[in-house]
Amino acid sequence: MATTVQNIIKKYNKDKTRLMDILIDVQSDQGYISKESISKIAAELDISHVDVEQTMSFYHFFSDKPTGKYAIYLNDSAVSNMMGRQKVKETLEKETGIAFGQVTRDGLIGLFDTSCIGMNDQEPAALINGHVFNNLTPFRVKEIIRDIKEGKPVEQMYTSAYGDGENRNVLVKTVVQNNIQKKGPILSEDYIPGIVIWKKLPQMTPEQVIEEVKKSNMRGRGGAGFPTGLKWEFCRKAKGEKKYIFCNADEGEPGTFKDRVILTERPKLLFEGMVIAAYAVGADEGIAYVRHEYKYLKNYLENLLQGARERNLLGKNIGGIEGFDFDIRIQFGAGAYVCGEESALIESAEGKRGEPRDRPPFPVEKGYLDMPTVVNNVETLCSVVKVILNGGEWYSKFGTKDSSGTKLLSISGDCKYPGVYEVEWGFSVSDMLEMVGADEENIQAVQVGGPSGSLIGPDEFDRTLCFADLATGGSLIIIGNHRDLLTDIVLNFTEFFVEESCGSCSTCRNIPYLMKLKLEKILDARGVPQDLKDLEEWGKILKFSRCGLGQTAGNPILSSLRNFRHLYEGKIQMDKEYDSEFDMSQAVKASCEAAGRVPILN
Amino acid sequence: MSTLVNFKIDGVDCLAEAGIYLVEAAAENGIYIPTLCNIQGVKPRGACRICTVMVNGRPMTACTTPVTMGMEIQNDTPEINDIRKAIIEVLFVEGNHFCPSCEKSGCCELQALAYRFRVMVPRFPFLFPRREVDASNPKIIKDHNRCILCKRCIRAIKTEDGKNIFAYKKRGIELEIIIDPELGGKITDELAQKSVDICPVGALLPREKAYQVPIGRRKYDIEPIGIEDEKK
Ligand SMILES: Cc1cc2nc3c(=O)[nH]c(=O)nc-3n(C[C@H](O)[C@H](O)[C@H](O)COP(=O)(O)O)c2cc1C
Ligand code: SF4
Ligand code: SF4
Ligand code: FES
Ligand code: FES
Numbered sequence: 001m002a003t004t005v006q007n008i009i010k011k012y013n014k015d016k017t018r019l020m021d022i023l024i025d026v027q028s029d030q031g032y033i034s035k036e037s038i039s040k041i042a043a044e045l046d047i048s049h050v051d052v053e054q055t056m057s058f059y060h061f062f063s064d065k066p067t068g069k070y071a072i073y074l075n076d077s078a079v080s081n082m083m084g085r086q087k088v089k090e091t092l093e094k095e096t097g098i099a100f101g102q103v104t105r106d107g108l109i110g111l112f113d114t115s116c117i118g119m120n121d122q123e124p125a126a127l128i129n130g131h132v133f134n135n136l137t138p139f140r141v142k143e144i145i146r147d148i149k150e151g152k153p154v155e156q157m158y159t160s161a162y163g164d165g166e167n168r169n170v171l172v173k174t175v176v177q178n179n180i181q182k183k184g185p186i187l188s189e190d191y192i193p194g195i196v197i198w199k200k201l202p203q204m205t206p207e208q209v210i211e212e213v214k215k216s217n218m219r220g221r222g223g224a225g226f227p228t229g230l231k232w233e234f235c236r237k238a239k240g241e242k243k244y245i246f247c248n249a250d251e252g253e254p255g256t257f258k259d260r261v262i263l264t265e266r267p268k269l270l271f272e273g274m275v276i277a278a279y280a281v282g283a284d285e286g287i288a289y290v291r292h293e294y295k296y297l298k299n300y301l302e303n304l305l306q307g308a309r310e311r312n313l314l315g316k317n318i319g320g321i322e323g324f325d326f327d328i329r330i331q332f333g334a335g336a337y338v339c340g341e342e343s344a345l346i347e348s349a350e351g352k353r354g355e356p357r358d359r360p361p362f363p364v365e366k367g368y369l370d371m372p373t374v375v376n377n378v379e380t381l382c383s384v385v386k387v388i389l390n391g392g393e394w395y396s397k398f399g400t401k402d403s404s405g406t407k408l409l410s411i412s413g414d415c416k417y418p419g420v421y422e423v424e425w426g427f428s429v430s431d432m433l434e435m436v437g438a439d440e441e442n443i444q445a446v447q448v449g450g451p452s453g454s455l456i457g458p459d460e461f462d463r464t465l466c467f468a469d470l471a472t473g474g475s476l477i478i479i480g481n482h483r484d485l486l487t488d489i490v491l492n493f494t495e496f497f498v499e500e501s502c503g504s505c506s507t508c509r510n511i512p513y514l515m516k517l518k519l520e521k522i523l524d525a526r527g528v529p530q531d532l533k534d535l536e537e538w539g540k541i542l543k544f545s546r547c548g549l550g551q552t553a554g555n556p557i558l559s560s561l562r563n564f565r566h567l568y569e570g571k572i573q574m575d576k577e578y579d580s581e582f583d584m585s586q587a588v589k590a591s592c593e594a595a596g597r598v599p600i601l602n
Numbered sequence: 603m604s605t606l607v608n609f610k611i612d613g614v615d616c617l618a619e620a621g622i623y624l625v626e627a628a629a630e631n632g633i634y635i636p637t638l639c640n641i642q643g644v645k646p647r648g649a650c651r652i653c654t655v656m657v658n659g660r661p662m663t664a665c666t667t668p669v670t671m672g673m674e675i676q677n678d679t680p681e682i683n684d685i686r687k688a689i690i691e692v693l694f695v696e697g698n699h700f701c702p703s704c705e706k707s708g709c710c711e712l713q714a715l716a717y718r719f720r721v722m723v724p725r726f727p728f729l730f731p732r733r734e735v736d737a738s739n740p741k742i743i744k745d746h747n748r749c750i751l752c753k754r755c756i757r758a759i760k761t762e763d764g765k766n767i768f769a770y771k772k773r774g775i776e777l778e779i780i781i782d783p784e785l786g787g788k789i790t791d792e793l794a795q796k797s798v799d800i801c802p803v804g805a806l807l808p809r810e811k812a813y814q815v816p817i818g819r820r821k822y823d824i825e826p827i828g829i830e831d832e833k834k
Contacts, residue, residue: 048761050769050782057771336773353770358648358666503751503777504770506650510692513775514726534725541688544654544661581727 004029005037009044016045017369019055019351023062024292024332028130032066058353058502060114060335061292068103068110070148074126077116077254078492079412079477083123084137091138095145109148115337115496116254117293120412120477121179121419129154130295132176166264171300178261179419182435184406185386185398186266186379187422193268194311196388197319201279204388206236209280213384215392217404222248222340222377223449223473223548228384231374234364235281238372243283245274245326246368246375248345249290252337253450254496255475258408259378261420263290263297266382267304271328273381275318276388278326281374286328289345292335301330337500341547342375343367344502355502356547379408379474399425403466407474411436414443414480429461429470438478445485445564447477451493452552454559455485486567490556491519497553508550511542515557521581527572528579535561609673611655624664624675625653634831635677636686636718638693638711638802639752640665649753650693652686652715683719690715691724696775698733698747699803705812706804708820712750713803714827733778739786741794742806749779749805759797761785768797779805 008025012018022041026033033056042049056062061073074080074089093099096109103110119125122134131154133144140159147157155173162168163177180187201209214229235243247270251259262270274286290297305328308314318324336354338344343357346368367373383405387395396404403425409432412418416437423432429448433440440461447455448465449472456463456470463470479489494516503509515538521527539554561568573579585599592599607620611633618627623646628635638650648663655664656676664677676682693712701707733746755768756779767789771780789797798808817823 048765048767048769048782048785050771050780050785051766053780054769054771058773353773358646358663360667498774501774503772503774504647504649504753506652506689506693506696506750509751509775509777510696510726514692514695514729517727538688538726541685541692544651544685544689546648546651546663 002036002040005040006044009041014044014046016047017349017351019045019052020331020334020348023052023056023059024334027062027334031068031071032063034064055351055353058336059292059333062334066103066107066110067112069108070128070154071110071112072126072128073112073114073117074100075115075117075119075124076113076492077120077123077496078489079120079255080116080123080125081488081492082413082479082483085124087138088124088126088136088141091141092145095142109145114335115499116252116256118251118257118260118291119176120255120257120410120475122177123412127293128157131155131157132174132296133157134175134177166300169300171303172264172297174296176260176264176296177419178265179417180261180265181411181417181419182421182423184422184424185395186262186269186382186406186408187420191266191269191385193272194308194313194319196272196385197275197313200388201276201319201324202321206280206282209276209388210236212392213280213387216387216395217392217402218380218383218387218395219403219467220377221379221383221407221474222342222375223253223452223471225467225471228376228380231364231376232277232280234362235283235372235374238365240372242285242369242371243281244368244371244373245277245281245283245286246342246345246349246363246373247274247286247288247378247381248340248342248375249288249294249378250333250337250340250345251291251294251378252340252500253452253473253475254493255410255412255447255450255477256473257410257412258420258474260294262378262382262408263294263301267301268308269382269385270378271305271308272313273376273384274328275313275326276384277374277376277381279318279321279324281372283374284325284327286326287331287349287368288328289331289333289339289349291339292333295332298330298332305330336502337496338502338547338549341549344547345375346373353502355504356549358546377473400464400466400468402468407465407472409465409472410475411478412475413447413478414438414483415478423465425466426464428464429456429476432465432476433461433478436478442481443478444481444483445479445489447475447479447489447493448472450475450477451496451556452548454555455489455563456559457563460563485560485564486519486571487523490560491516491523493556494519494553497549497556501549501553505545505547505550507541508545508547508553511538512550512553514538515554519557522568522571525571525573526579527568528576529572529574530577530579531572532561532565532568607669607671607673609669609671609675611675611677612679618669620670621668624655624657624662624667624669624673627669628664628675628677629831629834632832632834633677634828635664636715636828637665638715638750639754641754641758641800644754644758647753647757649751650689652689654682654685656682687719687721688725690719690721691726693750694721695724695726695728696731697749698730704748704804705807706748706801708817708823709815710804710822711802711827714822717822718827736781737809738783739781739789741789741791741809742781742786742797743809744779744781745805745807746778747805748803750803751777751779752802754800754802755779755797755806758800759793767793 339354344354616631653664
């Protein structure tokens with residue numbers, strides 16, 4: 001054991017900025033990270049024991065206790081619950097004889113909850129030792145547990161055919177489905193990998209590339225919508241011995257899965273986008289930060305990078321351009337939604353806790369290893385290839401005036417055709433509902449832009465998807481009339497933020513948790529009108545948080561209070577002004593039981 | 603050579619050296635911006651969020667934001683002060699602060715801010731979490747009940763070769779401070795004392811030493827927090 005840890009450390013040249021990779025390999029090799037492993041890593045990297053512990057304890061998929069020979073992580077997102085997670089969970093517990101959070105006595109199986117794994121269109125889904133199992137049913141769970149008990153390797157536990165497209169690639173072999181429902185310029189098959197690098201870049205200066213991107217009016221697809229050309233220009237002008245291009249493939253916002261589909265079907269387009277970005281800003285190193293849940297794509301993606309190197313699409317003098325050197329490595333995360341925030345992403349890639357940095361300075365000035373860094377979303381980088389191929393002007397004709405181009409939407413929930421849709425900006429929510437086979441009459445709400453976005457009702461279904469109205473990183477969750485909105489959606493999303501806060505802001509660490517307690521009180525029919533006012537007031541405190549996570553963590557409650565107030569009012573005691581929050585019967589329960597008396601409470 | 607910049611805090615014209623942090627720039631102009639996690643001379647980390655001001659209409663932490671020409675800053679407004687008060691309250695309810703039995707009482711910055719912001723009863727329910735006291739270190743007692751996770755100890759206390767002795771563990775509401783078993787065990791007297799002094803609350807206390815200054819004659823018993831800056 002000590003020797004494997006030793007070898008892993010050696011593989012990464014005892015480089016402390018590669019601590020994430022070291023921990024990922026130790027976790028996957030041994031099923032946990034022991035005290036001895038931590039000491040060994042600390043000694044070899046010449047950092048303190050607590051340094052290793054602080055990184056390790058931050059991430060959901062690192063464990064200081066054995067997680068079982070078969071570690072089962074069942075998705076706990078809202079849509080997973082809507083699609084029958086509870087029965088799957090119960091069956092797992094019954095078949096294994098343990099509760100969630102435990103490992104069987106013989107160390108064979110561990111059961112754990114996990115935040116959205118990016119499979120909302122094929123829920124309930126779980127990861128077993130990193131392999132995806134989708135569309136789970138109680139029957140399927142029984143088969144899986146039987147296979148495990150027979151000692152079958154995970155790869156042999158698939159019973160259905162592999163998924164569509166590249167999911168069948170020999171280097172992937174997964175049952176995951178792409179569910180591409182609508183294609184546009186990005187997802188179109190009409191693409192010759194490397195064409196921009198061979199034919200366009202050699203004719204253009206970096207400044208011309210930036211100019212073309214600016215002309216397209218392209219704005220970032222990761223959520224914040226920052227103009228891409230401007231970001232590149234800032235980075236190009238920033239001083240630094242080295243510059244870096246990051247692809248943000250952390251995709252952790254529950255309900256979003258379009259980047260997974262791009263990584264599977266158009267990875268060459270993505271890598272080409274990174275090369276273009278590198279040329280434009282003058283970077284020589286790129287890092288694609290991919291969420292841990294997509295690790296099943298590792299061999300596939302690394303093989304493509306190798307192929308690109310062999311074809312001179314990466315490496316030295318790329319595309320024959322003298323002096324243009326650039327290469328890409330893949331950095332996996334280990335389960336932390338906040339790492340999608342660009343500065344947290346950088347911290348994580350440096351081997352640290354995924355805590356967002358204080359800004360300014362921004363990554364374009366001081367990013368990875370304090371050098372100027374561009375962080376772009378997967379979809380942004382893909383779009384850029386088409387911009388350079390066909391011109392900024394061509395691109396700006398798609399979409400609306402302030403939102404040019406197309407957007408990949410991840411649509412899930414109560415509809416006939418969940419999946420990925422590439423549409424132009426500017427459609428209304430109603431248009432979308434029709435497209436995905438959801439009957440408006442049966443829909444009570446749509447969550448636009450994930451938990452940090454907004455929950456809207458039918459009176460707002462005519463609003464349009466664009467930066468000026470309903471901006472979105474790309475997810476729509478459709479919620480039918482038969483759902484319990486406050487419990488199934490609002491509570492679940494609030495719990496998600498509580499779970500995923502990095503904790504370093506006093507506000508974000510505590511306020512969502514306090515709001516969650518209050519929401520539970522209301523759902524428990526103990527609420528009074530003052531509680532609704534409190535929630536609104538407390539929500540404002542979150543605006544003082546450092547990053548977007550904390551700033552939006554109140555949104556599920558705040559936007560439902562705004563748009564679905566009647567649901568709250570139906571749960572509270574409207575006639576009661578005051579509530580001491582003290583439950584007398586609960587307080588005297590133990591003593592009454594001991595004394596054998598029945599309390600008189602009025 | 604340093605350049606001076608003009609900026610405004612609550613409509614008052616101010617002048618400071620470009621690039622210094624807003625808290626310092628304000629103090630130089632006799633204006634107090636409350637801080638809690640900040641310590642002069644150590645790289646800031648906007649952890650407590652109390653120093654938040656509105657810069658050109660957007661919330662920014664004054665301890666991490668450098669001053670630039672023409673900034674319009676709002677600091678002492680009812681809305682901002684109410685959120686600051688809420689932050690103080692939330693720090694009380696998330697831990698267990700029984701000030702009368704705390705060795706730091708009177709020197710505690712959290713307590714002093716609570717007085718300054720006139721905190722009577724917090725607007726949040728007390729969480730009464732179960733937290734442990736860690737007395738395994740030979741020189742420092744760490745009481746997680748009182749820790750406000752300000753990161754001062756992590757940022758300011760390092761070994762001679764720059765290694766961390768203190769660190770965060772876990773995340774979110776489970777976040778806590780840990781002390782390195784080995785490096786913490788070998789901590790010098792001087793560094794141990796520095797950690798105790800630097801902790802704004804009573805979460806890091808020295809062993810076998812207490813109440814050397816009697817209650818009533820302690821720092822904030824004599825002068826409330828913030829007065830120093832305002833006297834400039
Ligand atoms: C909590 C949080 C999570 C985020 N997650 C992602 C993500 O998964 N993918 C992403 O591209 N951007 C994410 N972002 C936005 C990034 O910070 C950043 O704005 C984006 O990657 C920039 O790329 P773009 O300009 O191409 O949009 C997140 C932001 C926050 C605050
Ligand atoms: S807002 Fe939350 S997640 Fe973001 S930095 Fe602050 S504590 Fe961390
Ligand atoms: S121990 Fe003290 S200095 Fe360290 S984080 Fe806690 S309150 Fe701050
Ligand atoms: S003093 Fe600025 S965030 Fe704490
Ligand atoms: S007096 Fe506040 S922590 Fe001790």
